[in-house]
Amino acid sequence: MSAILRSLPKPPVAAPTASARSLPARKPAAVAARGAQPLARIVQLILPPLLGIALVVLAWHIIASRNTAFPTPQATLQEAIVLFADPFYRNSPNDQGIGWNVLASLKRVALGFGLAALVGIPLGFMIGRLAFVGRMFAPIISLLKPVSPLAWLPIGLLVFKSADPAAIWSIFICSIWPMVINTAVGVQRVPQDYMNVARVLNLSEWKVLTKILLPSALPYILTGVRLAIGTAWLVIVAAEMLTGGVGIGFWVWDEWNNLNVSHIIIAIVIIGVVGLLLEQALVALARALTHEQTAN
DSSP, X not given: OHHHHHHSOOOOOOOOOHHHHHSOOOOHHHHHHHHHHHHHHHHHHHHHHHHHHHHHHHHHHXXXXXXXXXXXXXXXXXXXXXXXXXXXXEEETTEEOHHHHHHHHHHHHHHHHHHHHHHHHHHHHHHHHOHHHXXXXXXXXXXXXXXXXXXXXXXXXXXXXXXXXXXXXXXXXXXHHHHHHHHHHHHHTSOHHHHHHHHHTTXXXXXXXXXXXXXXXXXXXXXXXXXXXXXXXXXXXXXXXXXXXXXXXXXXXXHHHTTOHHHHHHHHHHHHHHHHHHHHHHHHHHHHHHHHHHHO
């Protein structure tokens, strides 16, 4: 039986098709390389910031080892854990947790910054739209914009006769200039073709403002808002150091009077983190608004 089976002709073997011959063999090394690409991207994103932070901590440790009055990173971390364990305690008006101080500073920033936006953005539109108004305000802005924020604080104390409105006034007068200037520049850079079309269609000034000027100048306005919020947060810390009361700036100065350097370092980190969060929130808002403008 086996001899009969061996004597039978074998079926022909089909030749591989052109598509099968064209497919290259998948190499394990290429697959592994593609799998390692996401890991390499993650390392590139995380490793540089970690190295930068490690460098700062190393320099901090070296300074603390040579100056006994300067706290070490470990001691500061322990103080931070204790501080953030109860950030909203309230024993007296001058003895409150770090959370209440940050909220008080943010409240003043919101008031001063909001007033600056209500005045600065419309004023920027007027300066950019009307050449006469622009020439009228140009010397005033050039004169007042370089003035230090703390120089405005005595004027606020003299006028309002209270520390809290004086601090809000300082925020207002220092954060208004970026919004005025950037809004005016954005309005002035609207393409002239748009204005010619509006003139041909005989559009009203309100439609020109809402349909042409505002969408075109929106990126410049948001840039001015970002610059203004950073200025406002810088000003409030300096103003609260001089006016006292509740606030992150007053808390820093009070800890310095108590020679508590660890708390000062913690406050510096908190100020930086809050400022970063404010800026990133405005960046996200700018991206959302400009994306919506582009989509429309």
